Amino acid sequence: MNKTLGLVITDGVGYRNFCLSEFLSEASVRFENVIIYSGLPVSVFESHNSNNIKVVELPVFVEPFGTWFWRKFKEVAHLQLHKKFFGINDNLEANKSSSNSNRGKATRLIYNLTRHFHSENFIGFLEKKQLTSLANHQVSRECLEFLKTDRPDFLFFTHQRPPYVVPMVFAANKLKIKTGSFIFSWDNLASKGRMAAPFDSFLVWSDLMKEELLYFYPRTSRHALRVVGTPQFEPYVMPEYQMEKSEFYQKHDLSSDKKTICYSCGDISTSRNDELYIEIIATAISEGTISEPVNLFVRTSPAEEPERFNFLKEKFPFIRWNYPDWFISRKDHPEPWSQRVPSESDLVDLRGILSYSDLSINMCSTMSLDFMLFDKPVINPVFGNEQNGLYNDQRFLKYAHYEKVVQSGAVAIAKNEEELLREINFSLKNPNARLKEQKELLKLQIGKQLKGTSQRIAKTLKEFSED
Structure with missing residues (x-):
């Protein structure tokens, strides 16, 4: 002690x-x-x-600029060293700069140098320069x-x-x-x-x-x-965050006689097609394409304000929305996202969503794991590719961490509207179809x-x- x-x-x-x-x-x-x-x-x-x-x-x-320079240098060198991994190479390409600012020019210099110098020993040297700066x-x-x-x-x-x-x-x-x-x-x-x-x-x-x-x-x-x-999943087994089903349905104005589809949004930096996917699901519900009556419940990302979904709120008043209760603890911070802090009540809400939704839909998010912990089927819509003009979210399927999810068979991948609606109807009727694969994936990704x-x-x- x-x-x-x-x-x-x-x-x-x-x-x-x-x-x-x-x-x-x-x-x-x-x-x-x-x-x-x-x-x-x-x-x-x-x-x-x-x-x-x-x-x-x-x-x-x-x-300061000097510290940024050495940190950026070592990060790009690390990406160059391991660029055979699709996700790392994707980030390597995404971090290139055409800016004429000092940092833009320095970034181009770093890219040129790290094509030739990116050994583990060299990265260690850059790390020491970063700290001593x-x-x-x-x-x-x-x-x-x-x-x-x-x-x-x-x-x-x-x-x-x-x-x-x-x-x-x-x-x-x-x-x-x-x-x-x-x-x-x-x-x-x-x-x-x-x-x-x-x-x-x-x-x-x-x-x-x-x-x-x-x-x-x-x-x-x-x-x-x-x-x-x-520890990010531990609140799911803590009694203080538990909510009764009746309370959940009443709080969020959901019909208790319908199954609930939950769409979990990412932030706009990586999940730009969320509005499209929500609109397709809502339209299908309106037109009776979904095989049974359902609630559509959307949880937005805590990393951003939800204004980009306002048109959907007006167009489909039957959608129920959950805006994460993460308050901004400090403004004018160099990393404003870091200052968003969740409330205990938001964890209660989240656990209720995971417990009482019948189907999870999200674009390759960690939320896939959250819902699997509650034995819920998961669909990942990824319509965008390099040819069709949509934001290319199909590339995330090749990231090393998510490639394992795809290969496991624990989730359904939908690459177009027809596949998405087919998988929704299948999952509502067969909620345990992928349960074995989900359990195996959870053992792989969460070791305890x-x-x-x-x-x-x-x-x-x-x-x-x-x-």
Whole structure:
């Protein structure tokens, strides 16, 4: 009990995963002190006050050009090194710049250099340059003072990608404080660029993610890797987030004598065809093409405002909408999405949607896994390709993390309107047709039982703090 855990929560999703799960209560039992270093305002944590939990609000970090340059250099080098993976190559192409700004010109220089220089050793050199570029930065000095005062035995980062974690990593390295990170999402290794900074150890979802990390970060020791599952799904087995079916139908004005189709939206950066898919489903309901009467329930993305769907709300008044209750905790932040914070009531809503919907439709989202955890059939509409003028969402089927989903047979893929409507009618009549494949996919992607996830994470962090 004489150990102190430093917990770096960078954004609203980190808050959701580690504050709205059972993690804080588990960590406060295993550690004498838990210090949350927060990229969110201190006020967000008012309901989590405890004798041995302290919150320190981190200063807002605006990445200077020099640090950006070395980070961008290493990220593009990492993408060049692993571009045989479709998702990584897709991101490599997407990050090219034709801008005449200083960053645009620097990006083109980086692309030219990394065609020739992108070895693991070279990436390690760039990583050191990135960290040392922050040696005299005001935010780095403030982070050093925080850590000198608190002296955590272990510093755990809930996300490995945001650039604004780098000053804390620099400060921890300077003070020889051990660091660890949770791999934030199932697509972060085989589809994205380099992590924001190097860490001493990692917590991962599954054995699959463990092997991915060892492949993409070959200098990582197996001993420094632990499979713990992910806390983002733990609220689905916590009694405080449960809602009765009658309450769910009443709250959202749904007809209890109809089955419910839930369409889960992505944000416009990757899910631009959502409006088309919703309109096709709503039109089919209006025209009686769906084999039985259904509710159409749409949950928008918490990452954006829902204005792009206003025309659908007017055209199809029978659609029921759920706008995630994620409040903006701070404006004028360099990463505004990071400041959106979920409420506990939104988790209750989400769990109700997963529990009582009969069919999930989404464009290759993590929500596919969420619904599978509740044994619900899933359809992924992907109409867009390089020829038909629609936003090319079919390319996501070739991303390494989602290719496994497609190959598993756990979801139905619909590449046009006819396939989508056929799969809707089939899934409504045969909800368990893919259940076996779904269970197998969940074992592959989420390596542990949901119950006890926070306990495993806290136990592992205590062990890391004692190594």
